[in-house]
Structure formats: C-alpha cells, structure tokens
Amino acid sequence: MRLNEDDLYRQSTQYKHWSFTPSDLTRLRQKTNAHAATQVKLHIAQDRVERAKLATLDVASAPESGADTPNGNGAGTGANTPVPGGAGDKGGEVDCLTTEEENMVVDKFCETAMKLGDFLKLQPDVTATAIQFMRRFYLYNSPMTYDGTKISKTAFFLALKLELGTRAGSASDFASRLPKTSRDDIVAPEYTIVQALRFNFEVRHPFRGLKGVHLELEDMIRGNYAVAHDGRTPAELRGEALQALEVAEEEEAATKLGNIYAHTKDILTMAAQLTDAYFLYTPSQILLAAHLLASPALTTFYLATKIPSSSPASTKILSTLQSCADLLSSHRSYSKNPAQHKLAWADGDPPATKKAMKKLRGCKDPTTQDLVALNAGKKRDVVRDGTLEEGKAKRRKLNRETAEKENDAFWGPELKKEG
Amino acid sequence: MSRVARAPGASTKRAVEDGGASHLSHSLRSLSIQHQSPSKPARAAADSASEICPVCKSSRYLNPNMRFLVNPECYHKMCESCVDRIFSHGPAPCPIAGCKKTLRKARFRMQTFEDLKVEREVDIRRRVAKAMNKEEADFETLRDYNDYLEEVEEITWNLILKIDVEQTERRLRRWEEAQKAELNPNAVRRSVDNGPDISTLSETSHVILKKGGTQRRVQGASLGNTPIPEDDTGFSFRGLKKRKAPEPEKAFDPTGGWSVEPLYYSVKEEYDHKFFAVKHEPKFYAFGYKAPEYYSHALRDAFGGLGVFLEDDRANEVIDFGTQAAAVAAGGGRDVEMNDVF
Numbered sequence: 001m002r003l004n005e006d007d008l009y010r011q012s013t014q015y016k017h018w019s020f021t022p023s024d025l026t027r028l029r030q031k032t033n034a035h036a037a038t039q040v041k042l043h044i045a046q047d048r049v050e051r052a053k054l055a056t057l058d059v060a061s062a063p064e065s066g067a068d069t070p071n072g073n074g075a076g077t078g079a080n081t082p083v084p085g086g087a088g089d090k091g092g093e094v095d096c097l098t099t100e101e102e103n104m105v106v107d108k109f110c111e112t113a114m115k116l117g118d119f120l121k122l123q124p125d126v127t128a129t130a131i132q133f134m135r136r137f138y139l140y141n142s143p144m145t146y147d148g149t150k151i152s153k154t155a156f157f158l159a160l161k162l163e164l165g166t167r168a169g170s171a172s173d174f175a176s177r178l179p180k181t182s183r184d185d186i187v188a189p190e191y192t193i194v195q196a197l198r199f200n201f202e203v204r205h206p207f208r209g210l211k212g213v214h215l216e217l218e219d220m221i222r223g224n225y226a227v228a229h230d231g232r233t234p235a236e237l238r239g240e241a242l243q244a245l246e247v248a249e250e251e252e253a254a255t256k257l258g259n260i261y262a263h264t265k266d267i268l269t270m271a272a273q274l275t276d277a278y279f280l281y282t283p284s285q286i287l288l289a290a291h292l293l294a295s296p297a298l299t300t301f302y303l304a305t306k307i308p309s310s311s312p313a314s315t316k317i318l319s320t321l322q323s324c325a326d327l328l329s330s331h332r333s334y335s336k337n338p339a340q341h342k343l344a345w346a347d348g349d350p351p352a353t354k355k356a357m358k359k360l361r362g363c364k365d366p367t368t369q370d371l372v373a374l375n376a377g378k379k380r381d382v383v384r385d386g387t388l389e390e391g392k393a394k395r396r397k398l399n400r401e402t403a404e405k406e407n408d409a410f411w412g413p414e415l416k417k418e419g
Numbered sequence: 420m421s422r423v424a425r426a427p428g429a430s431t432k433r434a435v436e437d438g439g440a441s442h443l444s445h446s447l448r449s450l451s452i453q454h455q456s457p458s459k460p461a462r463a464a465a466d467s468a469s470e471i472c473p474v475c476k477s478s479r480y481l482n483p484n485m486r487f488l489v490n491p492e493c494y495h496k497m498c499e500s501c502v503d504r505i506f507s508h509g510p511a512p513c514p515i516a517g518c519k520k521t522l523r524k525a526r527f528r529m530q531t532f533e534d535l536k537v538e539r540e541v542d543i544r545r546r547v548a549k550a551m552n553k554e555e556a557d558f559e560t561l562r563d564y565n566d567y568l569e570e571v572e573e574i575t576w577n578l579i580l581k582i583d584v585e586q587t588e589r590r591l592r593r594w595e596e597a598q599k600a601e602l603n604p605n606a607v608r609r610s611v612d613n614g615p616d617i618s619t620l621s622e623t624s625h626v627i628l629k630k631g632g633t634q635r636r637v638q639g640a641s642l643g644n645t646p647i648p649e650d651d652t653g654f655s656f657r658g659l660k661k662r663k664a665p666e667p668e669k670a671f672d673p674t675g676g677w678s679v680e681p682l683y684y685s686v687k688e689e690y691d692h693k694f695f696a697v698k699h700e701p702k703f704y705a706f707g708y709k710a711p712e713y714y715s716h717a718l719r720d721a722f723g724g725l726g727v728f729l730e731d732d733r734a735n736e737v738i739d740f741g742t743q744a745a746a747v748a749a750g751g752g753r754d755v756e757m758n759d760v761f
C-alpha cells in the first residue's frame with residue numbers, strides 16, 4: 001500500500017474534474033458555446049417581445065421608462081440592460097460569439113483579473129486561484145451569459161477566503177476595496193460560481209513546488225545532494241550543476257539561481273494562468289516546463305538526476321514538458337528575461353480580442369446581467385422565463401408553505417420580530 | 420466418587436450434555452423434586468418451624484415483618500433483629516447451641532432456597548465453578564475435558580459431603596492463585612495461606628475474633644510456615660493446554676497502512692536555504708509546524724503528477740468526463756447543469 005506522488009495527484013479534484021485532453025477541452029467549450037448561444041437568442045427574442053409590449057404600455061399610460069416587469073423582477077428589462085433592445089438594437093439576427101471569440105474574451109477577463117489582483121496588492125496565490133476559478137467557471141458558462149467583471153470580483157473573494165481563511169475579511173470589507181462595488185455585488189454570484197466549480201475549491205498551483213525544486217538545486221550546488229539514481233557523486237553533481245549554470249563559483253550560482261527562480265515564478269504567475277496549461281498539464285509538468293524556459297540547461301541536468309535519460313518515461317516526460325513550454329512561451333506575457341514592469345504586456349489588446357469584446361456587447365444574455373436582482377429573485381421564488389419555471393416556482397412555494405406549516409405545528413409559530 | 424452420569428461407550432459425548440443434570444447432584448434434584456410436590460402435613464410442619472426464631476423465640480405470627488437470615492458459615496437461621504443485636508458490634512460466635520462458628524454481620528443474607536442444604540450446595544457449586552472455569556477448547560481432547568469435568572464434580576462433592584474439606588479447600592485456592600498468575604504473570608504472587616480468606620465459603624475459613632489477635636498471629640505464622648512448593652498449582656489436569664498470552668496490540672496506524680513513497684525525490688531532514696527563514700523559531704513549533712513538513716510538501720508539489728499523462732489516462736477511462744458533463748450541460752439547466760439544483 002505504497003503511493004507515489006503521481007498517485008497522490010490522481011486523488012485531487014484538479015485531476016479528476018479539471019484536467020482535459022485538448023480535444024475534450026475543445027468539445028466542452030463548443031458545447032457550452034452552442035448552449036449559451038441558443039439561450040442568448042431565445043432570451044433576447046423574449047426580451048424584445050416584452051420590451052415592445054412595455055413600449056406600447058408606456059406610450060399609453062406613463063411616460064417613465066424602465067418600469068418593473070409585472071412579476072417584480074427588474075432584471076434585464078430596465079435601463080440596466082445593455083445593447084439588446086436598446087437604441088443600438090436593430091432587431092436583427094443576434095450575432096453570438098464563436099468558441100474562439102469566447103476564449104479570447106475569457107482570456108481578456110483573466111488579464112483584467114490579474115490587473116485587479118495587482119491593483120489590490122493581493123498575494124500571487126490569491127490572484128492565481130481567482131483566475132483559475134474564472135477559467136473553470138467559463139468552461140461550463142459562456143461569457144455571453146455571465147459578465148466577466150462581476151464574476152471576477154466574486155472569484156477573487158472566493159479565492160481570498162480559500163487562501164487566507166479567516167484573515168480574508170468579510171464581503172463588505174472586500175467590496176469597500178473595489179470601486180463602485182457593494183456587498184451584494186460580491187455575494188450575489190457566489191453560489192452560481194461555486195456550483196459551476198462543483199464545489200471543488202482546491203487548485204494545485206505549479207508554483208507551490210518551485211521552492212521544492214530550488215531546495216534540491218541549492219543542495220546540488222553546495223555538493224550536499226546525495227540521491228542520484230545513476231550513482232553520480234555529490235561532487236560530480238555539483239560540478240555539472242555549476243557547468244549548467246555557466247558559472248564557476250557557488251556565490252555566482254546562488255545569484256543566478258535566484259534569477260531563474262524569479263523568472264520561473266513570473267512565467268507561472270502569468271503565462272501559466274492565462275493559458276489552458278492548468279487544464280492540459282499537471283502542476284509538476286507546468287512547473288518544470290516553466291523552469292525549462294527559464295533555464296534549459298539547468299532544468300535538463302536536473303531532470304536527468306531524477307529520471308534516467310535512457311528510460312522511455314524520460315522521452316515522454318521531456319516531450320510533454322516541451323509542449324507545455326511551447327504553450328507557455330506562446331503567450332504574449334512571456335519574455336525571455338524577467339521584466340521590470342510585469343504587466344506591461346497587458347496594456348494593449350490584440351485587435352482580435354478588441355473585436356470580440358465589442359461583439360460581446362451585442363450578444364449578452366439579458367436574463368443574467370443583473371445578478372443581484374437575479375439572486376434576490378431566486379430567493380423570492382420569482383423566476384421570469386418559461387412556463388416550466390413558473391410551475392417549478394409554484395411547486396417550490398407550495399413545498400415551502402407546507403414545510404413552514406409543519407414547522408409551526410411542531411415548534412410553534414415564529415416569534416414576532418422586535419421593532 | 421463421581422456423579423457424572425455417563426452412558427457406557429459415550430466418552431466422545433460431552434459430559435455436561437448427559438441429561439443436563441451432572442452439575443446438579445442427585446440429592447439436589449431429589450430435594451427440589453420433593454419441594455415441588457410436598458405432602459401437605461410435611462409442609463405444614465416445616466412452615467410452623469420456620470415461623471419461630473430459634474434464638475429469641477419470637478414468632479412471625481406476632482411480627483409479620485420479621486425476616487429470617489442465614490450466614491454461609493453455618494447456615495443457622497435467625498431473625499433479622501437477632502442478627503442486629505448480636506453482630507452489630509463486630510464478629511461474634513453463632514448463638515445456636517453447639518455451633519462455634521464466628522459470624523460477621525455483613526455476610527448474613529436472605530436465603531434463596533427454602534431448603535438450606537440446597538442453599539449450601541448451590542453456594543459450594545458456585546464457588547467451585549468460579550475456580551474451575553475451563554472450557555472444552557482449553558483441552559487437547561474431549562476425553563481430557565470430560566475427565567476434568569469429572570474431577571470438578573468430585574471436588575464439589577467432597578466439599579458438599581465434607582470429605583477432606585481442609586485439603587480440598589487449600590488445593591482450590593492454590594489452583595486459583597496459579598490461574599491468576601498465569602493470566603497476569605506480572606502480578607506478585609502472594610503466599611496463599613496468609614490468613615483466612617473471607618471470600619471463600621468453606622467451613623475452614625473462619626473469622627477470628629478481635630480479642631483473639633494473639634491467637635491469630637500465632638495461627639497465621641504457623642500457616643505461613645507451611646512449606647508449599649512454588650510450582651504446586653493445587654490440581655493438574657491431563658491435556659490442559661498451556662494458556663497462550665494474547666499478542667500485544669500493535670501500535671495504531673492512523674493512515675491505515677498507506678504510506679507515500681516518492682518516485683522522484685527523497686526529503687532530507689534539513690536543507691541549507693534562505694526561503695523558509697522562520698524554520699527554527701519556536702513560535703512556529705507551537706502549531707505543530709515543522710520544517711521537514713514544509714520540505715516534504717514543497718517537493719511533493721514539485722513532482723506530484725510529473726508522470727501523469729492526461730492523454731493516456733483519459734483514453735483509458737471508460738467514461739469521458741468532459742463530454743459526459745457537457746452532454747448533461749446541453750440537456751440540463753439554463754447555463755450550467757448545476758445551476759439550479761433545487
């Protein structure tokens with residue numbers, strides 16, 4: 001009954017529920033996109049009908065616009081709904097985002113989230129967790145359905161709670177640190193997100209193991225590392241490590257190691273977050289791939305002390321690391337050397353992303369834009385679309401009333417509230 | 420002498436199963452049978468005798484709440500108030516003429532059986548059964564077990580019929596000591612005859628009066644000096660297995676036998692580095708946080724999943740999670756299949 005580190009990793013929810021092959025990932029995104037597009041088209045059409053009705057009513061009775069819908073749920077009908085149905089809505093066919101455009105939009109959301117984390121001076125762990133929550137969330141939800149700005153705030157709050165525990169502070173505290181944000185804005189999408197995350201809160205970040213790698217590398221440079229599978233002596237390992245670093249002295253090596261560490265960490269906290277690396281590779285592979293980018297010679301040497309280069313596993317691991325490294329270096333945040341101003345690359349957007357963001361404005365699902373009202377409506381059992389939802393609401397109401405009656409019969413009626 | 424009824428050639432049968440009466444002697448049985456169907460005059464006579472206290476001659480007729488008590492030393496019956504009166508100030512001799520037993524108040528009790536002979540036999544049987552508590556599994560063969568049962572019955576009858584009482588009683592105690600020592604070899608083995616044991620029921624175990632302290636000391640000394648060989652266990656039975664000490668309990672393993680054996684690294688106790696600067700500050704020990712824990716975590720995070728290839732693993736899985744979930748998503752709720760669980 002012995003487990004190795006791979007067996008342990010296979011027990012994680014990240015492996016079980018959030019790891020995909022590239023084809024699975026694409027298929028999943030296509031499904032989500034197709035589903036969201038149908039919903040968006042349906043809801044925009046419904047919205048137009050309702051709006052037309054209201055417009056005639058408004059003309060007839062009151063001059064005020066943006067009156068509440070009859071069922072008291074203001075979501076999507078008032079002035080808070082963006083473009084569809086508004087002045088710019090020509091009433092034509094809704095042009096929904098494609099899967100590729102969705103990807104770009106989600107990446108943009110994540111970049112914005114990264115800037116938000118930087119702005120709030122949060123630990124890299126918190127930012128990374130929040131971004132991964134968003135990426136996971138948008139696997140099963142479309143950016144057309146849920147707005148990235150709103151989701152990112154709550155994702156940050158969840159990540160804060162996860163990484164800092166009781167030190168995270170309350171939702172109101174967090175809201176006060178953000179511009180134009182109330183506590184309700186933070187809390188409203190919380191359940192939606194947590195459900196989409198399937199209550200899997202653990203994110204295994206590759207940078208967690210970076211210190212482990214450097215513990216061993218420092219050991220090798222000092223000549224203290226004793227465990228090499230091929231019988232190399234500590235002294236030989238030291239020599240090879242120094243050679244890989246292209247230095248002669250231990251002190252120089254330490255400085256160089258520090259640089260490599262910083263560079264790897266940059267790659268892991270930026271490129272790794274903003275690509276699909278977490279979905280496609282294991283944390284260890286991402287970590288070593290980033291290390292490979294930061295210092296090819298040293299990483300190759302280090303891996304050779306772990307896995308005999310003759311073994312078939314070695315080639316497989318190396319090719320996996322290389323493909324992961326290619327993915328990481330393909331991101332525009334990647335630079336050959338650690339940058340001074342780390343988020344400088346994110347100042348301008350590629351034209352395709354700009355186009356997708358613009359397109360998004362025309363195809364947002366009107367029913368899910370006001371998350372606060374939606375959340376409150378859910379609590380009040382007010383659901384606005386479809387007869388099935390109405391039936392559901394009725395049944396739910398009935399159930400609740402019966403439960404309350406039973407409760408009262410057993411515990412006695414609820415006490416009158418003071419004041 | 421044996422009262423174990425054994426059909427000829429039935430040695431493979433358990434003696435205790437023979438009619439189920441081997442533990443209850445014939446006399447006991449006949450007595451209880453008599454008791455169940457007594458002739459009327461006999462009963463009337465017994466009743467009238469049991470209504471008057473032999474000590475103070477007071478009658479239940481005058482005092483309906485009167486209770487009669489007996490002491491297992493001599494089984495002489497007397498009323499509760501007599502017991503209170505005579506024995507409240509300590510052990511005293513039995514007031515019945517001709518009985519010289521010393522009795523203690525604490526050991527007086529209500530009799531369970533109407534016939535005092537039965538009462539006494541039950542007491543003796545209980546006492547012997549307590550000492551002789553071997554089971555069939557303790558013996559090599561069934562034959563040995565049956566022989567053992569027969570010997571137990573003989574001991575019982577010796578005590579009941581007052582044959583070799585002194586010696587049987589001593590052997591019994593010797594046997595009990597030996598059993599105790601076998602159960603717990605660490606217990607200090609006391610000398611058996613260091614004074615009368617009041618927990619035993621035999622006629623020999625008598626209580627010595629306070630005023631006879633000197634006598635007691637003399638007696639104790641004389642009894643204590645009786646040379647008893649250390650390996651004397653009172654009885655020895657053929658085919659009795661030596662008691663095996665149970666295996667000592669294994670230390671509790673909270674992981675249930677699982678352990679982590681890393682493929683790619685081995686954690687050292689100590690690393691020379693700058694990262695974990697607080698590693699030797701006592702305030703961190705208070706949490707139970709240790710530097711080796713940190714090292715082990717860091718290295719496990721570094722290599723956990725290095726050899727996991729998603730393409731291979733997912734190909735081997737029968738259920739493809741991604742497509743399955745997406746299928747549910749498409750057919751299910753509005754946005755996520757889990758959006759509305761209620």
Ligand SMILES: [Zn+2]
Nearest residue numbers: 472475498501
């Ligand atoms: Zn009396």
Ligand SMILES: [Zn+2]
Nearest residue numbers: 493495513518
């Ligand atoms: Zn007496």
